[in-house]
Amino acid sequence: MTTQPAEKDTIPRLHQVVDHARDQLVGLDKGLDTFEDCRLRYLETQRRLEREGRGRLTASRVSDSERNWAPTRDCLQELMRWGAIEVAQLPSERKFVDRYREQHYTITGRGRELARLAATSQAGFVDVVTAAIIEAHPYFRTLLEALADSVIAYPVVSEGEVTESRRQGRKVADWATWGVERIAGDPTVEFVRREIEKALDRFRRREEKPTAKELAEALSDGFAVAGFAARGLVFDSATIKALLRWGSALLVYDQSRYVPGFPQTTVLWGCSDLAVDDAGRMVATRRGRAALGGTVARAIVEAYVALAAEDSSHMETPFIAVHRVRAHAAHAVGVTRALVNRVLADLVDGAFPEISVQAAVYVGSTIRLPDSEPAFRYRGGRRLVMQVTHTPKEE
DSSP, X not given: OOOOOSSOOOOOOOSSHXXXXXXXXXXXXXXXXXXXXXXXXXXHHHHHHHHTTSOOOOOOSSOTTTTTHHHHHHHHHHHHHTTSBOOOOOOSSGGGHHHHTTOBOOBOHHHHHHHHHHHHOHHHHXXXXXXXXXXXXXXXXXXXXXXXXXXXXXXXXOHHHHHHHHHHTOOHHHHHHHHXXXXXXXXXXXXXXXXXXXXXXXXXXXXXXXOHHHHHHXXXXXXXXXXXXXXXXXXXXXHHHHHXXXXXXXXXXXXXXXXXXXXXXXXXXXOEEEEEOTTSOEEEEEOOHHHHHHHHHHHHHHHHHHHHHHOTTOOSSOOEEHHHHHHHHHHHHTOOHHHHHHHHHHHHTTOOTTSOEEEEEEOOTTOOOOTTSOOOEETTXXXXXXXXXXXXXXX
């Protein structure tokens, strides 16, 4: 049922890989190239992302002088894999950080080209970073290949479900039976049970009982590993989480828990077209607005109509949550939710006159946006619900 990728790989636990790589390269190109320069710059990027609403700065468990040493190391190591900086030693543990504060990391000619591209073309920079990651990481390549064939799907467990399962006395075998019905592919109950048990091992030496939140996270991790393995991808849960973040940043695949037909399930789908260049390297081309804008706009309308038909309000044009319409349309066309956001804003502005509808978006103050879904924004504000009204064609 599963096949291990031919090459072993290590995926660094980097959040916002594009932003951190860009800021580090621009700084290195300016000569701010010591480990301490890079560590401080990592924090500045985190602060910028928080201001932009694209990240959250959490309290550090270590002193300010050691904060972010590990992700800074991982980021520099990744830049070395891309050939953007010369290979050099990095701190392996926190206790060695002081030895490396004044260590210089030399940007290469390729790195300078990337830095110039980062300052002039966001899309071009993302394209080159995507190519570098594809070349450097066999796990990333095998994931793209799997998604070109079909989706990856696996269930997500909530705290409420854990609480209810405890009341009912649900066992690991029961969870496995429940999960196997929601995993894309052909996993067995026994295989899913083993992955759940591995995920639960983190509590084995603890005296206190895991909280409902902890148990929900462990079960979800086990199902994620089983879901990837069902598609031939043998990754641990930390690698899966890192790869999911990278796909969102690079816009070559996407995910949602609100794809129709997959209740309580994370669905991961491809958003790029794969080819092989003359040198035998994989090339992933993102599906964009220029080629698919009209198709996406029609998919938005179709998704709204389908969801409106199921709405309990019995309104002719009910208010439907944007994130549900967005997931429906993005999955149907094979594009990112970010692209659907762009096309929806254009649709509201009347950019598709050939489609006889009027779309409108509203604040939706009574709607709670799920944590897993980014907010749709229109003219600077969050818009959580939408309506689509069909308009008669002009004669």
